[in-house]
Amino acid sequence: MAPGAVHLPDWLGPRRQRELLAACREWARPPAGLRTVRTPGGGTMTARQVCLGLHWYPYAYARTAVDGDGAPVKPMPGWLAELGRRAVTAAYGTPPPPSEAYDIALVNFYDGDSRMGMHRDAEERSGAPVVSLSLGDSCLFRFGNTASRGRPYRDVELRSGDLFVFGGPSRLAYHGVPRVLPGTAPPGLGLTGRLNITLRVGGLGA
Numbered sequence: 001m002a003p004g005a006v007h008l009p010d011w012l013g014p015r016r017q018r019e020l021l022a023a024c025r026e027w028a029r030p031p032a033g034l035r036t037v038r039t040p041g042g043g044t045m046t047a048r049q050v051c052l053g054l055h056w057y058p059y060a061y062a063r064t065a066v067d068g069d070g071a072p073v074k075p076m077p078g079w080l081a082e083l084g085r086r087a088v089t090a091a092y093g094t095p096p097p098p099s100e101a102y103d104i105a106l107v108n109f110y111d112g113d114s115r116m117g118m119h120r121d122a123e124e125r126s127g128a129p130v131v132s133l134s135l136g137d138s139c140l141f142r143f144g145n146t147a148s149r150g151r152p153y154r155d156v157e158l159r160s161g162d163l164f165v166f167g168g169p170s171r172l173a174y175h176g177v178p179r180v181l182p183g184t185a186p187p188g189l190g191l192t193g194r195l196n197i198t199l200r201v202g203g204l205g206a
Helices: 014-027 078-092
Strands: 005-008 048-052 055-057 060-062 104-110 116-119 130-136 138-143 154-158 163-166 175-181 194-200
Touching: 005 078, 014 048, 014 104, 014 130, 014 194, 048 055, 078 130, 078 163, 078 194, 138 194
Parallel strands: none
Antiparallel strands: 005 163, 048 104, 055 060, 104 194, 116 175, 130 163, 130 194, 138 154, 138 175
């Protein structure tokens, strides 16, 4: 897609997708469960979100769901952190250094009308690659440049099981989801809508 940005279709097999979906459903339960994200300007994001490891809110991280029920954030599972390392290895051909331990996960749920505007993942202090995993309905994913939300950008369809990794020169590229394609999820998955699991290295210390 761009220097440092790699799309690997069908990286997750059907069984792994079902396992991740079951985990997402557990994470979505309260406390610190799935919530609607409100922006500082008073708007709301149409994709709902649950966080692991650290709680993201516009535009910072916290140990508790400060814009939700205030409960401590759920821990980042070790197996999910390891999946992030495996994803980077698959994308780049070499494993990330041991210092790059994935410690944050943002799980976004999109229904058929949800969107995500062009934005950068810029609240982390680490430059480690961002790992994005897709489950359920396909979406139109727009991957842009590091200077602005406008052109040049490229659009790609992300389907259930796809892996997208962006790091290096593309780590701070603007990206978004202009459209979800309802009814495109694998029939055997049991999911209506789209789940995106984004793994990050915070580099935020204790």
